[in-house]
Amino acid sequence: MTIIAETDRLIIRTWIPQEDAEQALKIYSDPEVTRFLPNSKATDLEQIVNTLERWVKIAAQLNNGTGLWAMVLKETGEIVGTILLVPLKGNDGQFTEDYEIGWHLKKSAWGKGYATEAAKVILNYGFNVLKLREIYSIVNQDNTASIKVTQRLGMIPIGSTTKYYNMKLELFKLEAPPQ
Numbered sequence: 694m695t696i697i698a699e700t701d702r703l704i705i706r707t708w709i710p711q712e713d714a715e716q717a718l719k720i721y722s723d724p725e726v727t728r729f730l731p732n733s734k735a736t737d738l739e740q741i742v743n744t745l746e747r748w749v750k751i752a753a754q755l756n757n758g759t760g761l762w763a764m765v766l767k768e769t770g771e772i773v774g775t776i777l778l779v780p781l782k783g784n785d786g787q788f789t790e791d792y793e794i795g796w797h798l799k800k801s802a803w804g805k806g807y808a809t810e811a812a813k814v815i816l817n818y819g820f821n822v823l824k825l826r827e828i829y830s831i832v833n834q835d836n837t838a839s840i841k842v843t844q845r846l847g848m849i850p851i852g853s854t855t856k857y858y859n860m861k862l863e864l865f866k867l868e869a870p871p872q
């Protein structure tokens with residue numbers, strides 16, 4: 694397990710598939726959470742272990758400091774969700790050179806600012822440690838809560854795009870601060 698970053702309330706760390714499976718299942722078996730995340734739906738432990746293993750494998754393959762990570766509440770040790778920084782996949786299923794940040798929270802953790810708090814530290818990590826020049830976010834136009842996160846982060850709306858994941862999505866962008 695590797696700790697990627699820390700905030701006032703959260704530890705952001707790599708997933709431990711077997712150990713975290715039960716907590717992750719509580720997040721990804723909730724249809725309200727997966728409404729816009731068709732690839733992360735899980736109905737049983739085996740399925741969520743597979744998802745977490747896939748995520749760990751993606752980070753190993755990319756091998757460039759990006760990945761999909763657990764957000765853990767410092768105070769209780771509870772896993773409240775996922776924060777990710779990975780290359781966007783093009784319509785051919787291959788990774789592009791554009792990086793996206795994304796966030797998923799369990800329902801009971803909505804409305805507390807955790808997604809914004811985690812995203813801020815991961816954007817800093819992306820810009821200052823990984824030296825990315827810009828970071829995107831892609832959101833379904835009906836996902837108001839997620840669009841609000843992009844706005845709290847100061848991301849700029851670029852409009853809709855069909856370049857990624859064979860879907861029509863709203864694109865948001867943040868550029869690295871000047872050196």
Ligand SMILES: CC(C)(COP(=O)(O)OP(=O)(O)OC[C@H]1O[C@@H](n2cnc3c(N)ncnc32)[C@H](O)[C@@H]1OP(=O)(O)O)[C@@H](O)C(=O)NCCC(=O)NCCS
Pocket residue numbers: 725726727729730795796797798799802803804805806807808809810831832833836838839841842845
């Ligand atoms: C998208 C998602 C992560 C947003 O969650 P969220 O809790 O609304 O976002 P944040 O963690 O940034 O919290 C902000 C909210 O907490 C409130 N808040 C409470 N305490 C806060 C604090 N200390 N700091 C900041 N905000 C706080 C804010 O006022 C805001 O509420 P509002 O939108 O009603 O004004 C969540 O809806 C989700 O997991 N959805 C399902 C998965 C998904 O679709 N992900 C996105 C795919 S693109």
